[in-house]
Amino acid sequence: MLDGNGGIVVKLRAMNTVLPNLIVNNVQSPGGSAAGSSPTFSPLYQQIKALITQSLQSGEWKPGELIPSEVELALRFKVSQGTVRKAIDELAADNLVVRRQGKGTFVATHHEERAQFRFLRLIPDEGVAGYPENKIVEVKRLRAPAEVARLLDIKSADSVIFIQRIQYFSGLATILEEIWLPGVLFKGLTAERLIEYKGPMYGLFESEFGTRMIRAAEKIRAVSADTVVSALLQISLNTALLSVERVSYTYGDKPVELRRGLYVTERHHYKNELN
């Protein structure tokens, strides 16, 4: 059955008992346009990527930690270093890990300068971006409103945590934000924890609650400030504001945060790069 000298060896290796869950490349009998070309095919490096992602999700390697070297992973998965390399390339492109030449590959974390502005796109028109002051207005638990439950993919009966906060840039109230989190994932989250914690909220979620946000989708609109909002942000009634609705996802494309921000854009703007 040996029809090559390189590729087939790999397939046999991948088929052995060390990693029975690896799906192997389709080896179709020649000439057979056999019925149903298997739809479950996936390249080896994608399978390796999925396995590494599982280890990230399970916490085998925690945010900020060093993961095994490419050589080690290649031995572990019984594939070549090049295949592991391609898997890690994609994980790095997805911002799940960070490569550092000479040192190794690290699990990405929200506790880093470079990660700070990935989810905070409001930039001062002039000067450099600073991290805002944070004022927690309210924290409470309640049953999920229908719309919140729908977007978080939970039941309406389930408990959610609601947070309202104001962020100040250079002392000026600039962002009014309302956040909904699934209660089951953020059990010990209280106003005290939020107030005492300095640094980005996603850092807190990652370190204290084991939930890491890896991507988000935003819907942006322009709205007018009503009386409640204008009082909280200390602006005139009917001031035009950016409304930013965000759904954040963790591993497995699972939605774990719903957020609505109202941004004052007198001296700031939302920055977006189209590539």
Place this chain on the structure above:
Amino acid sequence: MLDGNGGIVVKLRAMNTVLPNLIVNNVQSPGGSAAGSSPTFSPLYQQIKALITQSLQSGEWKPGELIPSEVELALRFKVSQGTVRKAIDELAADNLVVRRQGKGTFVATHHEERAQFRFLRLIPDEGVAGYPENKIVEVKRLRAPAEVARLLDIKSADSVIFIQRIQYFSGLATILEEIWLPGVLFKGLTAERLIEYKGPMYGLFESEFGTRMIRAAEKIRAVSADTVVSALLQISLNTALLSVERVSYTYGDKPVELRRGLYVTERHHYKNELN
């Protein structure tokens, strides 16, 4: 002087006269921490990428056309196919080319379904996105205002083309847009050309004026509709609108378009993915 058997051969090849402009890896004499580690170093695949980009920019291969195969390019540049492959991988990630398995690699073009919504991020809240109707309000030539000249990196004395248009989604005025273009690059651009041309404006720019937009940076704010704007968009005075200021760039990070859009976000939203 032969201290290896693989790598050094490549370097010698790269050093030959076929491509004198290729910068070769630093080959430092062993033991010599020689003064001034050359700061102009760049990996081979980056040099290949730059060479291919030059050919794209010069029009050797035009938008929509097939570029030479990886094997051909490898022969032409006297490097391995793998190195060409990595260069093209990055060009594909930058949306400068599109790979199609079994067919080849094509120069990206704005005349494609998939490219339509790369620069148009306003999405209907419900239903599927359709391409808007276009109404040209005004086209004129004038000397560049100071701010426009600054952003387009031209002189204030230089001529620019100003376009004002309204876009209708499902018959409703939704986007009021003002566009400034460097006069020298868009000589024959008239209201007639714009009106008769069906399809995306960037397609027209690419096909008729040889200027291809490859990326853009946007600044988004919320503003209130004044009397002029509310009349043009047929909305109430002081309606909150999205203001989207865009600078678009062509090859070599050269700014070639300035655009300001005012978006009605009653039934639409600006969609953004944070990765």
Place this chain on the structure above:
DNA sequence: AAGTGGTCTAGACCACTTT
């Protein structure tokens, strides 16, 4: 059957960091 991009391997050497 031939040609294209896509995957996978194996091995060499380079650049950078730490010991």
Place this chain on the structure above:
DNA sequence: AAGTGGTCTAGACCACTTC
């Protein structure tokens, strides 16, 4: 000196498209 990721090569085979 040893270990890490980064670059480059060479060759095999696979998947897809076209002739």
